[in-house]
Amino acid sequence: DVKVTQSSRYLVKRTGEKVFLECVQDMDHENMFWYRQDPGLGLRLIYFSYDVKMKEKGDIPEGYSVSREKKERFSLILESASTNQTSMYLCASSSPGSSGANVLTFGAGSRLTVL
Amino acid sequence: EDKVVQSPLSLVVHEGDTVTLNCSYEVTNFRSLLWYKQEKKAPTFLFMLTSSGIEKKSGRLSSILDKKELFSILNITATQTGDSAIYLCAVARGSTLGRLYFGRGTQLTVWP
Numbered sequence: 001d002v003k004v005t006q007s008s009r010y011l012v013k014r015t016g017e018k019v020f021l022e023c024v025q026d027m028d029h030e031n032m033f034w035y036r037q038d039p040g041l042g043l044r045l046i047y048f049s050y051d052v053k054m055k056e057k058g059d060i061p062e063g064y065s066v067s068r069e070k071k072e073r074f075s076l077i078l079e080s081a082s083t084n085q086t087s088m089y090l091c092a093s094s095s096p097g098s099s100g101a102n103v104l105t106f107g108a109g110s111r112l113t114v115l
Numbered sequence: 116e117d118k119v120v121q122s123p124l125s126l127v128v129h130e131g132d133t134v135t136l137n138c139s140y141e142v143t144n145f146r147s148l149l150w151y152k153q154e155k156k157a158p159t160f161l162f163m164l165t166s167s168g169i170e171k172k173s174g175r176l177s178s179i180l181d182k183k184e185l186f187s188i189l190n191i192t193a194t195q196t197g198d199s200a201i202y203l204c205a206v207a208r209g210s211t212l213g214r215l216y217f218g219r220g221t222q223l224t225v226w227p
Contacts, residue, residue: 004157035217042203042219043217090158102207102213103160104160104215106151108156109157
């Protein structure tokens with residue numbers, strides 16, 4: 001069964017800490033995405049990547065950075081966590097070509113709490 | 116600014132009821148509209164719609180797109196408690212490397 005795996009389901013961090021959220025997919029997908037999901041706001045795109053070492057800003061990139069050193073792995077980094085980054089973080093991937101690029105496969109999510 | 120609007124934001128029904136979830140959109144260079152179901156974890160793909168008037172069906176779920184009026188509906192007949200979830204509508208634009216624009220979701224609760 002194809003999968004997108006997020007390394008941590010639940011994390012609790014303190015304000016100012018550096019936080020790494022890891023995402024690995026085993027589908028050989030080119031595109032990978034990081035969304036955050038907050039009640040009443042839906043899913044908002046933070047960053048996405050369409051190739052190794054490539055990245056594009058989404059709608060809310062402030063306070064975040066990403067790394068894509070290998071095709072299967074896409075990391076989200078919070079350089080200095082703040083309480084307003086408490087959220088559910090969802091990683092997703094897809095493959096380009098005809099309509100495939102638009103069908104995202106999601107990971108189970110990482111719920112981050114910043115104290 | 117591109118927009119995807121879902122309604123209602125929440126809905127409570129009893130088992131056996133039929134529900135209709137709505138999604139309207141205003142995006143440039145529309146390519147496709149997708150529906151996802153999210154229970155406690157990862158959103159799972161339901162349908163992708165690209166053409167007007169062609170109904171997609173899967174069991175008790177069905178969906179249709181109207182590209183002239185810029186909306187889609189998701190119907191669920193004979194609802195069951197297992198249909199309780201957040202239903203997400205998302206729109207893809209052409210040439211945007213696969214990114215989706217999501218609505219806020221509809222929280223559906225089905226009581227036994």
